[in-house]
Amino acid sequence: MTGDPLFADGFDWVVLAILVAKAVIGFTIVVVGVIFMIWFERKVVADMQNRIGPNRAGRWGLGQTLADGIKLIFKEDLKPDRADKPVFRLAPYLSVVPAFLTFTIVPIGGVFTGGNDGGVELFGRRTWMQVADPPVGVLFLLAMSSIAVYGIMLAGWSSGSKYPLLGSVRATAQMVSYEAALGLSVVAVVLLSGSLSTHDIVAAQAGSIFDWNVIATAAVPFVVFCVAATAELNRPPFDLVEAEQELVGGFHTEYSSIRFGMFYLAEFMNTITMSAIIVTLFLGGPAGPVLFGPPLIWGTLWFTLKLLVFLFIFVWLRATLPRYRYDQLMDLGWKRLIPLSLGWLLVIGAISIGRDAGWNRPLTLVGAFSLGVISWAALIGAMRVAKLRRGGDEFGELSTATERVG
Amino acid sequence: MIAQNIAFAILALVATLAALRVVTTRNVVHAALYLVVVLASVGALYVLLAAEFVAAVQILIYIGAIVVLFLFGIMLTRATIGVESDLDNDQRWIAAITGLFLLGVLTFVLVESFGDDQLPGLAGVSREELTAQRGTGAVGDAIFSTYLVPFEVISVLLLAALVGAIVLARRD
Numbered sequence: 001m002t003g004d005p006l007f008a009d010g011f012d013w014v015v016l017a018i019l020v021a022k023a024v025i026g027f028t029i030v031v032v033g034v035i036f037m038i039w040f041e042r043k044v045v046a047d048m049q050n051r052i053g054p055n056r057a058g059r060w061g062l063g064q065t066l067a068d069g070i071k072l073i074f075k076e077d078l079k080p081d082r083a084d085k086p087v088f089r090l091a092p093y094l095s096v097v098p099a100f101l102t103f104t105i106v107p108i109g110g111v112f113t114g115g116n117d118g119g120v121e122l123f124g125r126r127t128w129m130q131v132a133d134p135p136v137g138v139l140f141l142l143a144m145s146s147i148a149v150y151g152i153m154l155a156g157w158s159s160g161s162k163y164p165l166l167g168s169v170r171a172t173a174q175m176v177s178y179e180a181a182l183g184l185s186v187v188a189v190v191l192l193s194g195s196l197s198t199h200d201i202v203a204a205q206a207g208s209i210f211d212w213n214v215i216a217t218a219a220v221p222f223v224v225f226c227v228a229a230t231a232e233l234n235r236p237p238f239d240l241v242e243a244e245q246e247l248v249g250g251f252h253t254e255y256s257s258i259r260f261g262m263f264y265l266a267e268f269m270n271t272i273t274m275s276a277i278i279v280t281l282f283l284g285g286p287a288g289p290v291l292f293g294p295p296l297i298w299g300t301l302w303f304t305l306k307l308l309v310f311l312f313i314f315v316w317l318r319a320t321l322p323r324y325r326y327d328q329l330m331d332l333g334w335k336r337l338i339p340l341s342l343g344w345l346l347v348i349g350a351i352s353i354g355r356d357a358g359w360n361r362p363l364t365l366v367g368a369f370s371l372g373v374i375s376w377a378a379l380i381g382a383m384r385v386a387k388l389r390r391g392g393d394e395f396g397e398l399s400t401a402t403e404r405v406g
Numbered sequence: 407m408i409a410q411n412i413a414f415a416i417l418a419l420v421a422t423l424a425a426l427r428v429v430t431t432r433n434v435v436h437a438a439l440y441l442v443v444v445l446a447s448v449g450a451l452y453v454l455l456a457a458e459f460v461a462a463v464q465i466l467i468y469i470g471a472i473v474v475l476f477l478f479g480i481m482l483t484r485a486t487i488g489v490e491s492d493l494d495n496d497q498r499w500i501a502a503i504t505g506l507f508l509l510g511v512l513t514f515v516l517v518e519s520f521g522d523d524q525l526p527g528l529a530g531v532s533r534e535e536l537t538a539q540r541g542t543g544a545v546g547d548a549i550f551s552t553y554l555v556p557f558e559v560i561s562v563l564l565l566a567a568l569v570g571a572i573v574l575a576r577r578d
Binding site: 082083084087134135136139140142143146147149150153154156157158160165168169172173176179196 | 433435436439442458459461462463465466469470471474475477478481482487488541542
């Protein structure tokens with residue numbers, strides 16, 4: 001399998017038109033999704049807190065987001081006197097653009113079972129149901145999530161004020177730390193699918209539910225990915241970046257009007273995109289049973305349903321969990337998630353080598369797992385010893401960033 | 407080919423101008439941001455050479471990790487906004503000579519090893535062949551077979567740097 005069949009017969013105006021149409025449709029889906037996601041989050045959180053939530057603008061308050069958007073556009077656009085003006089203006093765009101670009105590699109539908117390759121006919125051309133299918137899809141995802149740091153970091157720095165700066169220093173450390181766990185948990189998926197392209201990863205999961213990567217990788221990379229994704233999104237319980245009680249508003253304290261709106265937009269875009277990526281990488285994307293009618297519709301329907309589950313979980317986490325302390329956050333990232341995903345990767349690697357070489361399957365499983373447990377125990381032991389040598393206070397050392405700045 | 411040449415010219419121009427701004431701008435953060443532009447242009451050049459894997463890694467490592475850490479360090483120590491006066495030092499001639507020397511060496515190496523060789527055209531090559539020759543799998547195979555020893559040496563070097571950084575950073 002090599003890339004979108006759209007480009008197989010050269011490049012002409014029809015291909016260009018399809019590309020533009022796909023980009024426009026993708027962008028529309030994300031933006032409309034954001035409008036509903038903001039409403040959904042406010043309504044669900046309100047329900048969980050025994051409130052009513054938005055109920056004035058339109059039926060069930062559905063128009064609330066639009067009303068807020070219009071209000072934001074017409075507000076005065078303040079720029080702090082001490083701000084670095086060009087960077088201050090640039091930062092919101094650096095937040096929004098990667099958020100959308102990540103969505104372009106998500107296959108939102110298509111039939112992958114029964115010998116189909118997930119393509120759809122459009123004006124006599126075959127194409128995938130995703131805006132782009134780069135051969136390095138997963139790396140593209142990681143690259144975009146690492147670029148997303150810039151928006152937050154530069155917003156905080158260019159505001160020329162201390163709370164935003166603190167927020168962005170926290171954000172940078174947090175996002176860089178969790179990127180490693182994010183990347184390592186994806187490698188397990190790539191190992192099983194044998195490809196970096198999101199289309200191929202979805203195609204590899206198309207069979208039964210046991211082909212889904214969440215089960216095929218035995219759930220651990222999935223859990224690590226979900227936790228790391230929540231941290232990458234700066235959503236609760238990892239929202240130290242904009243901890244209202246400590247930092248006023250965090251990195252966007254000095255932003256107002258539509259520039260603030262763009263950060264808001266980017267945050268929800270990222271939530272939707274990350275949920276879509278989780279569904280794509282671990283839950284088979286559009287995979288699911290076809291009950292009746294055309295299978296094409298069912299693919300998109302299953303995808304949307306799975307997406308909604310994750311969006312709900314993100315809101316649920318926000319309404320339920322208290323915020324992590326900074327050193328706990330760093331501990332979780334560096335001392336638990338990264339060793340866990342690295343160890344799991346080795347176990348999965350050993351098992352797939354065993355499968356290729358035809359080793360005794362139960363023996364390989366037992367051997368790989370016991371080696372994993374032994375190295376895990378060794379790691380825990382090493383950390384114990386290090387803590388005891390250090391003087392063994394209960395919290396360990398405070399992370400340098402908060403210690404120096406905070 | 408003409409489109410590729412135009413794209414190359416634009417990218418090279420952007421990279422060069424941004425590189426000049428890295429050393430002439432009066433603000434450290436701006437210098438780091440111009441460095442991002444340089445690295446992104448180089449990444450785009452890799453795409454132009456049909457080396458997507460290298461391009462993605464360029465973005466991921468250089469822009470997403472190294473410059474982010476630069477900026478992180480700058481923000482923790484001196485996050486001045488506006489013009490800084492103490493950025494220049496009196497080593498600019500040495501720097502210029504070093505730069506010219508490097509340019510000379512690289513040009514010599516390129517001309518000496520490739521001369522008038524031309525990249526094979528991509529017109530008749532099927533996509534499967536292209537992936538087999540230049541795809542991520544090909545890069546991985548090369549790293550873990552032909553270049554295994556350099557790869558391991560670099561890994562150990564990085565580990566040593568990591569341990570060294572921890573030793574230096576710990577105060578007790």
